Amino acid sequence: MAVKIGIPRALLYYQYFPLWVTYFEALDAEVIISSETNKKILNEGISAAINEACLPIKLFHGHVMDLKDRVDVLFIPRITSVYQKEYICPKFCGLPEMIRHSIGGLPPVIDAEINFFESRRHIKDTIYEMGNYFTRDRKRMIRAFQQAKERYQNYCRQLQKGKIPSLELPFHMYREPINQKQLPKRILIMGHPYNLYDPYLNMDMFSILTARGIQILTPEMVKRNEINRFMKSYKTKFYWTFANKMIGTMLYHIERGEIDGVIYISTFGCGVDSVVADIVEKTMREETSIPFLLITLDEHRGEAGVYTRVEAFIDMLEWGRKDENHISTHGQSVHSSQGCF
Ligand code: SF4
The missing domain is CATH 3.40.50 (Rossmann fold)
Incomplete structure (x- = not known):
């Protein structure tokens, strides 16, 4: 046996x-x-x-x-x-x-x-x-x-070609629809693979976005040699793979200028993200006008809070960029009286 x-x-x-x-x-x-x-x-x-x-x-x-x-x-x-x-x-x-x-x-x-x-x-x-x-x-x-x-x-x-891991791993490897290039708005979702691809943990963020007609980009779609190209000349040397991947992905997309927004999914208690999410947020704010949303998941969950914030973020993208500086970011509404977000 x-x-x-x-x-x-x-x-x-x-x-x-x-x-x-x-x-x-x-x-x-x-x-x-x-x-x-x-x-x-x-x-x-x-x-x-x-x-x-x-x-x-x-x-x-x-x-x-x-x-x-x-x-x-x-x-x-x-x-x-x-x-x-x-x-x-x-x-x-x-x-x-x-x-x-x-x-x-x-x-x-x-x-x-x-x-x-x-x-x-x-x-x-x-x-x-x-x-x-x-x-x-x-x-x-x-x-x-x-x-x-x-x-x-x-x-x-x-x-790298734009596919997203399936909900039924390992038997069906990819989710459909996988890469909707014709959609008008593109959001880069950042975070560790386990935060991005576990739909229970992130309250099925991909479905929320695809239901609203958003094209999703992920760090896994950026080739490693592109990450290395940007991190070689970056001002700080990081020894964490996750840090290089997130910051390299951000710099790659800033150079290409093809994204309409960034959602960073972090989790409570992550030491790496406490540094990296902060760098990504500051850089996005100081060097671009691309709206940025940080979602910090914790063990109490709070679907309603996450949906509301993500829906508001998408609404704002659809209205245009004029109100982008009003987006709630790290620390401002991560923990509500309901315990999270
Ligand atoms: S501390 Fe952060 S990088 Fe480390 S295992 Fe936890 S979530 Fe992952």
């Missing part, structure tokens, strides 16, 4: 699921993805995680709870670095320990370190560590990884 491996549908799952799913399936594992985020998963994650954790980390705990009793092994990689000389947020490095500390009754955990800062030898060791649970044949592991890498690269190319 195939070994069941559980992959939590959270954090960088939305970025790397084609790589992980293809790799494990090529080794004949049965891949089980946690359920789509829902109220129960969110609440269980909040109860299990330490208070100080950011919302996406709490949500990850909920997805582990959803999976732990129905799989033989869990995949919780320690993602340290995915680009040379850059790091992912420190919370990813300690994620396996955080989960082990907070949640009892876990099956064995594959917590291989993913660190592209290291040598090629290290990457090979990671591939072996991930595959050891399913086979001892190292050549087979390398072949599985090659196959997974091709599928992942194709996924990245599709996202």
Whole structure:
């Protein structure tokens, strides 16, 4: 019988699921993805995680709870670095320990370190560590990884072309309609992939916008070499991959001048965004006349507040740009008396 491996549908799952799913399936594992985020998963994650954790980390705990009793092994990689000389947020490095500390009754955990800062030898060791649970044949592991890498690269190319991950990942990879170039207004939605592509977490922001006839652009649509081009000459050097991606995306779009507005989706407790969202907002305000809206999601949710702000933002774009300086931005209405936004 195939070994069941559980992959939590959270954090960088939305970025790397084609790589992980293809790799494990090529080794004949049965891949089980946690359920789509829902109220129960969110609440269980909040109860299990330490208070100080950011919302996406709490949500990850909920997805582990959803999976732990129905799989033989869990995949919780320690993602340290995915680009040379850059790091992912420190919370990813300690994620396996955080989960082990907070949640009892876990099956064995594959917590291989993913660190592209290291040598090629290290990457090979990671591939072996991930595959050891399913086979001892190292050549087979390398072949599985090659196959997974091709599928992942194709996924990245599709996202660059304007596609948006589906609600039914991993079985249907892209959402339709995907790229509506004929639409008159274009909004760049910024944020970490798990904030953008988990519709429960962001109250299905893509549907709100597409229902209003807005063309959506995302950071995944900007090629890495474009990000590097802008960040090479940027005044500050960042060691966080997320910071380079967000700021590079912003500079790319400022140069092209083809967007009508920016919505930045952040989450409560995110240290990286507390710096990066601030830089993006200041730059947009000082160097452009493009309206900017920051939405900070927290664990209390508050759909009505989010809908109202986004609808008002779209209305304002449709009226024209004359009132753009009146848009509510970071800190002005993030937390209302209802608890959020
Ligand atoms: S980047 Fe921000 S949201 Fe993501 S894990 Fe780190 S602190 Fe949390």
